[in-house]
Amino acid sequence: MAAQRAGQRKTSRYVVPVAVAGIAAATIGLVPALAASGDPDLPEITAQQLIEKIAASDTQTLSGTFKVSTDLGLPALDGLLGGLAGGADSGSGEGSADPSAQLSKLVSGTHTLKIAVDGPERQKLTLLDGAEQYSLVHDGDEVWAYDSASNQVFHEKGAGAEKGVPAPDEELPASPKALADEVLKAAGDTTSITVDGTANVAGRDAYRLVVAPKQQGSTVESVTIAVDAATGTPLKFTLASTSGGKPVVDAGFTKVDFGRPAASEFAFTVPEGAKVTEGDEAGKDGPEDLEKEFGKSPEELEKAFGDFGLGGGDANGPEVIGEGWTTIAAFDSGAPAPKTEDVPKEAQGFMDALGDRVSGKFGSGTVFKTKIVNALMTDDGKVYVGAVTPQALVDAANSAK
Known part of the structure; x- marks a missing residue:
C-alpha cells in the first residue's frame, strides 16, 4: 500500500x-x-x-x-x-x-x-x-x-x-x-x-x-x-x-x-519564518495521517480498495478497443469493486456524485462520468475507460463477454 x-x-x-x-x-x-x-x-x-x-x-x-x-x-x-x-x-x-x-x-x-x-x-x-x-x-x-x-x-x-x-x-x-x-x-x-x-x-x-x-x-x-x-x-x-x-x-x-x-x-529567497521542506521529505504520510484523513486505518483502506485501478491487472498493459477518438482502454483491476460499507465517507460521496449504475450482458457496474473521460467499473473488477459516451463503454463490456 x-x-x-x-x-x-x-x-x-x-x-x-x-x-x-x-x-x-x-x-x-x-x-x-x-x-x-x-x-x-x-x-x-x-x-x-x-x-x-x-x-x-x-x-x-x-x-x-x-x-x-x-x-x-x-x-x-x-x-x-x-x-x-x-x-x-x-x-x-x-x-x-x-x-x-x-x-x-x-x-x-x-x-x-x-x-x-x-x-x-x-x-x-x-x-x-x-x-x-x-x-x-x-x-x-x-x-x-x-x-x-x-x-x-x-x-x-x-x-x-x-x-x-x-x-x-x-x-x-x-x-x-x-x-x-x-x-x-x-x-x-x-x-x-x-x-x-x-x-x-x-x-x-x-x-x-x-x-x-x-x-x-x-x-x-x-x-x-x-x-x-x-x-x-x-x-x-x-x-x-x-x-x-x-x-x-x-x-x-x-x-x-x-x-x-x-x-x-x-531569484528565490526563503521568506522570513517560512518552513522549508526538502523534496525527499514531502508527502511522507504515516498511518496516523491516513487514519485522520479518511477515518479508517491503512489496513481498512487496503481492504476497501485493494489494487482497484492502481496498477493491478495485466502486466502487459490494458487492452485497446477501437481506434481514434473512440478508443477504449480495458483492463482487469484484479479486485472486485469495494463494498459501500468499506469505503470512506468522503470517497463514497465523491463516487456517488459521479457514478450511475448500469447493467448488461457483462453483468452490472458503475459508470463514472465527466464531460470528457468516462469510466465503467464492473462489479467483478473490469475497467473500461475512454473519451467516449457511457453507452460505448457498456457496448465494449458486452462485446468482451
Missing part, C-alpha cells in the same frame, strides 16, 4: 488539464483547409502549413499572464485531490508548498497564472488565487516553491525529475503549447483539422486551428488552438465537449511578451 501511495504521488504531481487533452486526442489526421476570412486580416494558410509553423516554433523566452478555466462536470475537487496528492487541503489546516498538492487545483475552476520562461534552464509560474500566491521556480538544477497562505517552502535539487519535478525541457503545466502538443502529437484518418478564421489573443494576431473527430461516440466536440501568426506559438487552447455548456478546458494568454525576462524573476 505504501508503494502504491508513493506511485500515486509521482503520477499525480502536476495533475493538470494536460492529462485530459492527452486522453481525448487519441489519433489526429491532417486535413488541409484554407483560412476563412476574419479579423485580423492575415494571409491564407492551410492546416498543414499551420501545424508545420507550430512544429517549427522556437520560442525560448516569454513572460505573460494566462487564465485557465476547467469544467469537467465534477463536484468540487480541491479537498479530495489535495488529500490524494499528499495534500494541501487534507484537513490538517497546515497547507503545503508541494507542487503535487498545489497544482492539482488547476483541475477545476478558473485560475490566473503568471509565467516567465528563459530557455530550458529557467521557468517560473505563479498561481494567483485571491490575496494568496503560490510560486514555482525552476532555476538550473534547483526547484523552489512557495505557498504564501501557509508560509511554507518546497525545495528540490539534483535529479528531481525522477521524483516528479519537471525536467528542464518540459513545458510548464497547463500552458497552451503543452496542451496543443498533446493534441497534435499523433496522426491518423479519424480527425478533421481545419483553419477557421483568425483571432486576436493577448493583443497578438493569430490563426484558429480547429481539430474535430469524424467518428460518432466521442465526447469531444472540438479542440481549438489559437496560433500566433508571427511566431507559431500557441496562445490559447479550448477543448469543447459534445455535452455543450462551458468549455472543458479554456487556457489562454491575456498578456504575453516574447522578450527575455529579467534574471531577478528567477
Whole structure:
C-alpha cells in the first residue's frame, strides 16, 4: 500500500488539464483547409502549413499572464485531490508548498497564472488565487516553491525529475503549447483539422486551428488552438465537449511578451519564518495521517480498495478497443469493486456524485462520468475507460463477454 501511495504521488504531481487533452486526442489526421476570412486580416494558410509553423516554433523566452478555466462536470475537487496528492487541503489546516498538492487545483475552476520562461534552464509560474500566491521556480538544477497562505517552502535539487519535478525541457503545466502538443502529437484518418478564421489573443494576431473527430461516440466536440501568426506559438487552447455548456478546458494568454525576462524573476529567497521542506521529505504520510484523513486505518483502506485501478491487472498493459477518438482502454483491476460499507465517507460521496449504475450482458457496474473521460467499473473488477459516451463503454463490456 505504501508503494502504491508513493506511485500515486509521482503520477499525480502536476495533475493538470494536460492529462485530459492527452486522453481525448487519441489519433489526429491532417486535413488541409484554407483560412476563412476574419479579423485580423492575415494571409491564407492551410492546416498543414499551420501545424508545420507550430512544429517549427522556437520560442525560448516569454513572460505573460494566462487564465485557465476547467469544467469537467465534477463536484468540487480541491479537498479530495489535495488529500490524494499528499495534500494541501487534507484537513490538517497546515497547507503545503508541494507542487503535487498545489497544482492539482488547476483541475477545476478558473485560475490566473503568471509565467516567465528563459530557455530550458529557467521557468517560473505563479498561481494567483485571491490575496494568496503560490510560486514555482525552476532555476538550473534547483526547484523552489512557495505557498504564501501557509508560509511554507518546497525545495528540490539534483535529479528531481525522477521524483516528479519537471525536467528542464518540459513545458510548464497547463500552458497552451503543452496542451496543443498533446493534441497534435499523433496522426491518423479519424480527425478533421481545419483553419477557421483568425483571432486576436493577448493583443497578438493569430490563426484558429480547429481539430474535430469524424467518428460518432466521442465526447469531444472540438479542440481549438489559437496560433500566433508571427511566431507559431500557441496562445490559447479550448477543448469543447459534445455535452455543450462551458468549455472543458479554456487556457489562454491575456498578456504575453516574447522578450527575455529579467534574471531577478528567477531569484528565490526563503521568506522570513517560512518552513522549508526538502523534496525527499514531502508527502511522507504515516498511518496516523491516513487514519485522520479518511477515518479508517491503512489496513481498512487496503481492504476497501485493494489494487482497484492502481496498477493491478495485466502486466502487459490494458487492452485497446477501437481506434481514434473512440478508443477504449480495458483492463482487469484484479479486485472486485469495494463494498459501500468499506469505503470512506468522503470517497463514497465523491463516487456517488459521479457514478450511475448500469447493467448488461457483462453483468452490472458503475459508470463514472465527466464531460470528457468516462469510466465503467464492473462489479467483478473490469475497467473500461475512454473519451467516449457511457453507452460505448457498456457496448465494449458486452462485446468482451
